[in-house]
Amino acid sequence: MDFSHSILFGFHVALQPINLFYCLCGVTIGTLVGVLPGLGPVATISLLLPIAFHANPVSFTILLAGIYYGAMYGGSTTSILVNIPGEAASVITCLDGYQMARQGKAGPALGISAFGSFIGGTAGVIGLMLLAPPLAKMALKFGPPEYVSLILLSLVILSYITRGSMAKALMMTAIGLILGCIGMDIMATVPRFTYGILVLQDGIGLVPVVMGLFGISEVLLNIEEGLTCQEVFKTAIKRLLPNLREWKDSIGSIFRGSVLGFFLGILPGGGAVVASFLSYALEKKVSKTPEKFGTGMIEGVAGPETANNAAASGAFIPMLTLGIPSNPVTAILLGALIMQGVQPGPLLLKQAPDIFWGVISSMYIGNVMLLILNLPLIGIWVKVLKVPYFILFPLIFLFCLIGVYSINSSVGDVVIMNIFGIVGYFMKKYDYEGAPLIVALVLGPMFETALRQSLSLSNGDFTIFFSRVISLGLMTATGLLLVLAAFGRKRLPSEVIS
């Protein structure tokens, strides 16, 4: 299949009524969770995993992808109107978005954020279409040593860019790798860390861990902190379409945000949050009036909102072509696809072109849906913000409990989820990030197999990782990153942190 045929085939798959339905559900749910503070895309995707399992793999992936990039759209609404980010990638939008709302420019802020998101998302999808096939072809040359080096690099990048201490992120990575070892060792057929507990024989399931760490723990914290109904800034939202002047001010930011976001999304370990922060820093740097940032500059909304959507699309490249997730969302997607019997990676293009091209095309359609949905429905999203938390939290708990039980009809899985809920609660209290743990848990078994195969191939000689060009390059990048971290270089520009 040549490129144009592949794209047409992708649209043929994505435009099937059932897939359109799942795409619409995904982007709507995504926008909704983006709007609601305290429930991010990771928690929602994990909440909906058990339900999504009932769909076929193509529709399933379309739904979950829709939630991810939909949340990027929705997150900006609360940032602009309430000064509370709906999810992490919209934190930076609060700075200028909320100020614009206070100056009576909530409409253009929401408008440019929706258009920027659309343009960024579309640019990301086009980049995905162009870059993914050649990358998948290159990945066919990868052997076990290359996979070891690549996974190592992904884990180190993820720890490097994670908020807070890198050492703590690497501790979480180590715990994720250890958790991935629980269950039957495939190579030696020996049970590990099971202690005769039946539910641990097949290993710790990804869904209970994710739902515990991101769903249950989040609600526990919110109950404790007494999350109340948000007070929406009272302003008339008029003129959602930005005027010519506002477009002129934003177009450069949108272009830069698209490119920066897409390439940061591709990086193993990169993602929407970093993309939005760095885009803001970049906009401040290139601006003629950097001192005005934080007072309601439209560039400070357009750049980050574009970048986080472009990154959300870019993040699918390593997952689909290499089978390496770049963040927790794609890690969950990867794990879920494997559970559905689909192995993302270089062979996905040949073995399941419907998933590959169907999902990519659906992302384009989803971006159009979001643009149509977001602008006229902003009034409804604002009302959603007023739903009291005492209604939401029992429902989230019930979704977690019944959802996780429904996968294997196992009470053991529910208990594991509750335990990880407690673990996640304390991780947040003690300032540890869950993302490295989840990514390491998903990549752990793959990493172990590749590592043991590589060492068997080389007769225990570690130079195998440095004697092959691709592996050497990846190892060098990993080493450089560790050196950078060791010498205490700040991982985000200081002006962004401050």
Next chain:
Amino acid sequence: MNTPIKRLDRDSSIFCLFLSVFIGIESYRLDLGRLSNPGPGFMPFCGAVLLAFFSLVVLIPAIKRETGAKQIGEGFTPQIRWNKFILPLIALFGYALSMERLGLSLTTLFFTAFLLKVIEPQKWVVVIFGSILATAGVYLLFKVFLRVPLPSGIFGI
């Protein structure tokens, strides 16, 4: 001055250090194998070594800072409102352990009522209608719409 964070780091890294020692011993017992043919304990052992190393990286500066902090009487432990933490957990574990005996509907009804009355206290009308609505909702979604095989329990509902 970031003493509070350092104190948190000290406690959590000591816990992780103990955890790594436990994992290391268990991995050793599983058989590490040889480098040319790694055994089932090899990977978890590597994980334990990594965990121990980074726990120390976090712990040592935290202890140094802590020594200074004590002299000026500073300290910090995470603020936990235990009733708001323990009560939902009792409900969650109670749900898990009773759902197969009592069945989905009854467990969901009691669970929601408990949350609405005890965790975030509401009026009885809200509690009763809220829990009935939530139960009907999850029943329709999971059992009727998605046809998920969920337990009916001793009462068959």
